[in-house]
Amino acid sequence: MGWLTGSDKPEKEEVHIGFMPLTDCAPLVMASVLELDKKYGLRFVLRREASWAGVRDKLASGALDAAHALYGMIYGVQLGIGSAPRDMAVLMGLNRNGQTITLSKALAERGAVDGPSLARLMQSDERRYTFAQTFPTGTHAMWLYYWLAAHGIHPLRDARTISVPPPQMVANMRAGEMDGFCAGDPWGRRAMLDGVGGVSIPTQEIWPDHPEKVLGCSLSFVQEHPNTCRAMVAAILEACRWLDTNREQMADVLAAEAYVNTSKEAIGGCGIAFHDDGEANFPYLSDGMWFMTQHRRWGLLKEDPDYLSVAKAVNQICIYQDAATMTGTPLPHSVMRSSTLLGGAVWDGENPQAFAAAPAMCTDSVQSCTAT
Amino acid sequence: MNRTSLRIVVVNTVIRAGEEGNPALAAQAERARVLRIGLLEAGYDIVASLPPDIYLPERIAQLQPDMIIVDAESDARDVLEHIVIATRDERRPIVMFTESDDADSMEAAMSAGVSAYIVAGLHSERIKPVLQVALARFKREQKLLDELSDTRHKLAERKVIERAKGLLMARQSFTEDQAYQKLRTLAMSKNLKLAEVAQRILDVEDLLG
Numbered sequence: 001m002g003w004l005t006g007s008d009k010p011e012k013e014e015v016h017i018g019f020m021p022l023t024d025c026a027p028l029v030m031a032s033v034l035e036l037d038k039k040y041g042l043r044f045v046l047r048r049e050a051s052w053a054g055v056r057d058k059l060a061s062g063a064l065d066a067a068h069a070l071y072g073m074i075y076g077v078q079l080g081i082g083s084a085p086r087d088m089a090v091l092m093g094l095n096r097n098g099q100t101i102t103l104s105k106a107l108a109e110r111g112a113v114d115g116p117s118l119a120r121l122m123q124s125d126e127r128r129y130t131f132a133q134t135f136p137t138g139t140h141a142m143w144l145y146y147w148l149a150a151h152g153i154h155p156l157r158d159a160r161t162i163s164v165p166p167p168q169m170v171a172n173m174r175a176g177e178m179d180g181f182c183a184g185d186p187w188g189r190r191a192m193l194d195g196v197g198g199v200s201i202p203t204q205e206i207w208p209d210h211p212e213k214v215l216g217c218s219l220s221f222v223q224e225h226p227n228t229c230r231a232m233v234a235a236i237l238e239a240c241r242w243l244d245t246n247r248e249q250m251a252d253v254l255a256a257e258a259y260v261n262t263s264k265e266a267i268g269g270c271g272i273a274f275h276d277d278g279e280a281n282f283p284y285l286s287d288g289m290w291f292m293t294q295h296r297r298w299g300l301l302k303e304d305p306d307y308l309s310v311a312k313a314v315n316q317i318c319i320y321q322d323a324a325t326m327t328g329t330p331l332p333h334s335v336m337r338s339s340t341l342l343g344g345a346v347w348d349g350e351n352p353q354a355f356a357a358a359p360a361m362c363t364d365s366v367q368s369c370t371a372t
Numbered sequence: 373m374n375r376t377s378l379r380i381v382v383v384n385t386v387i388r389a390g391e392e393g394n395p396a397l398a399a400q401a402e403r404a405r406v407l408r409i410g411l412l413e414a415g416y417d418i419v420a421s422l423p424p425d426i427y428l429p430e431r432i433a434q435l436q437p438d439m440i441i442v443d444a445e446s447d448a449r450d451v452l453e454h455i456v457i458a459t460r461d462e463r464r465p466i467v468m469f470t471e472s473d474d475a476d477s478m479e480a481a482m483s484a485g486v487s488a489y490i491v492a493g494l495h496s497e498r499i500k501p502v503l504q505v506a507l508a509r510f511k512r513e514q515k516l517l518d519e520l521s522d523t524r525h526k527l528a529e530r531k532v533i534e535r536a537k538g539l540l541m542a543r544q545s546f547t548e549d550q551a552y553q554k555l556r557t558l559a560m561s562k563n564l565k566l567a568e569v570a571q572r573i574l575d576v577e578d579l580l581g
Contacts, residue, residue: 050396053449082457130426135450136457162426163454165447171388172426300457 010041010228017232018049018058018067021260022166023185023267024095024213025068026250027274029259031239039238040231048258051165052135059218060086065225066232068094069216072291076137078314079292081300087219090288090315092233092323094213094240096280098272099140099203100188101147103180104173108198115151115201118180122153129159132169132181139212142294143203144182150206150343156298170196184212186266193266204271206342209279211287222316229316233323240275241329278329283315286336286349293347293356307352378507379419381437382408383448386423400443407441407469407499414500424448429455437464439507444468465510467503529567536570539577 015037019025028046031037037044047064049055056077058064071090078088103112110125112118122129131148133141141163145155155161159179164172166187172178174196181187182203191197203210215236222229243250251267254260260267273280288311295301317335324331338348347355385400411418419435422428424442428451432440440455442448452466533555540551559569 050445050447051449053453054444082453082460132426136454162429163450164424164426165450167388167447168386168425177426 008227008230010231011225012065012228013041014043014045015228015232016045016047016063016065018047018055018064020049020052020055020068021262022068022187022213023254023260024098024272024274025259026243026254027094027236027239028068028215029253030243030250031235033253034239034242036235036238037232040235042228042231042235044235052138056083059088059216060084062218062221065221065228066091066215066217068213070135070138070140071211071214071287072138072142072295073135074214074216074314075288075291075310076295076300078310079295079301079305081137081295088314089217089219089222089229090283091215091217091222091229092236092283092320093211093281093287094215094236094274096209096212096273096276097202097204099143099182099184099212100200101144101180101182101203102169102173102188102191102197102200104176104178105196105198106176107179113199115147119151119153122158129179130172130177131155131159131161132164132172132178132183133161134163134166134183136163137291137295137300139291140182140184142291143206143210144180145298146294147182147201147203147206147342170194173197185268185272186260186262189266189268190262193263202271207339207347209273209276209339211284211290214283219313222319226319229319230322230326233320234326237275237278237281237323237327237329240281241327243274244276275329278324278331281320281329282324282332283317283320284332284335284337284349285311285315285317286338286347288315289349289352290347293352296356304353304356308349377417378439378503379417379435379437380411380439380441381419381432381435382411382421383428383440383442383446383452384421384423385443385446385448386425396445400446403443403469410497410499411441414497414503416500416503424451428452429458433459439465439467439503441467441469444470463514465506467506529570532567532574533570536573539573 017028019028028044032044032046049058049067052070052073055064055067055069056073059067059069060077060083074088074090077083077086079085103118107118107121110121112121131144133144135141141161144161148155148159153159166181166183169178169181169183170187170191173181173191174194188197188200192200215233217229251264254267255262255264275281285308289307292301292305292307292310296304321331323329336349338346340346345355382404385397385404387394387397387401391397408418408421419437420431422431424446432455440452442452456463456466536555537548537551540546540554541548544551546554555566555569559566562569
């Protein structure tokens with residue numbers, strides 16, 4: 001991949017980008033506020049959305065050109081989980097980490113302050129425990145399920161898990177109806193600041209430097225507007241780079257009503273990284289594949305897909321490489337990366353079927369930590 | 373089912389403490405109010421008007437409504453998503469309502485998602501025909517999905533029979549017709565379907581190599 005010269009003018013200059021009011025929408029917001037979109041010949045029109053389902057439908061219908069999206073959700077749409085299947089694209093990662101699993105104050109007061117102590121409490125004090133995540137195929141659901149399973153708790157059989165919007169998670173926890181939730185910043189901090197949460201566990205304990213939100217769009221949008229997509233990624237890459245060293249200003253901007261609409265102190269970001277020299281942005285195939293293995297693990301997919309082919313079709317590596325070159329962002333030397341997850345399993349993109357079927361971290365207290 | 377027996381659950385917009393001044397939420401709440409009136413005037417049975425909280429999935433499971441209606445701009449949609457996936461094998465139409473009269477985005481939305489339809493505008497006399505259309509579309513799509521599944525199943529069976537025939541032709545030097553007759557005879561004598569006998573032959577082949 002070299003420079004693309006000649007007609008690389010964006011096909012479409014005005015780009016409608018959806019976002020949800022979370023700290024990790026920052027790359028999109030800052031790209032607009034710092035006028036980085038204009039630098040690359042674009043004009044971002046940011047639209048705040050109320051639900052992930054709404055984001056998904058608007059990406060599919062074209063009402064949105066691109067969006068701040070849960071990595072897992074894009075693959076869920078691709079494979080038709082909960083909606084008609086639709087060819088989708090991941091243009092870049094927007095961030096790593098920055099999410100939390102928050103356990104209620106009531107649980108903490110009874111000694112449940114981490115995975116092992118939660119598992120012990122759930123065994124000794126048997127009742128129905130309720131945990132929430134943001135979207136059934138999304139990132140938070142997969143972090144929550146992986147974490148519970150790693151401590152011997154089957155997320156679908158040993159507890160009630162449900163999708164609710166983050167403001168409700170905090171309200172339900174305050175009312176004593178929610179034992180724990182996994183959501184993005186600022187919600188974990190919000191719960192702790194309000195005295196409702198007992199302990200907030202950063203998701204990087206599950207997978208250090210895990211992928212999280214992505215810039216997603218439909219595949220047809222990329223195919224019809226490759227120059228626009230390239231320029232979009234370049235603008236947002238520069239915003240990501242700025243964000244890694246300008247957190248104060250970020251909080252100032254995001255706290256506003258138009259964006260995340262919360263207090264500055266809640267917007268912190270638990271170890272969130274937006275750039276990390278491009279490491280947080282490269283659309284590793286192994287990252288996309290991981291979500292599919294987890295969808296399979298929990299029965300959201302009834303059969304193994306062709307993991308590698310799907311990831312190759314969805315993750316737009318070529319467009320990203322061009323944009324990285326344009327912005328002087330370093331590129332990794334492989335489309336796969338290797339990580340060691342909580343419990344010791346190594347995920348490197350090899351043997352996805354085996355990874356989906358045989359997670360090695362369940363203890364003997366549950367029969368199996370898969371859906372079947 | 374006729375319209376007066378259609379059991380509908382409406383998912384509400386919840387306005388939480390501190391959000392009273394939010395104009396988007398106020399607009400949603402007003403839409404919901406007009407919708408409920410319209411549904412009642414049209415003779416529909418609103419079985420329940422539920423908040424999108426942690427108990428929604430259970431309540432829906434208990435009530436078993438024929439249709440769920442929710443505001444397209446509501447954060448309740450993510451709670452419903454959970455229900456959609458959990459009840460994949462017993463689907464019901466989810467109708468979304470919105471102010472937007474944009475025919476293009478309605479069409480696109482309908483082609484994007486099998487179980488979602490948009491009601492544009494909320495004049496009560498418009499609700500009845502739209503719901504009827506939504507229900508009819510849903511039933512037609514369910515029928516198509518069932519037919520598709522049936523066709524796939526039949527195709528898979530056909531392939532198995534062809535392979536078994538091929539096997540018999542190769543091993544026993546049968547003609548195609550002889551192989552077919554052999555399968556038929558075996559199926560009848562064992563009171564099995566043709567495809568089942570064929571599968572058994574393939575299984576034995578696998579076993580014995």
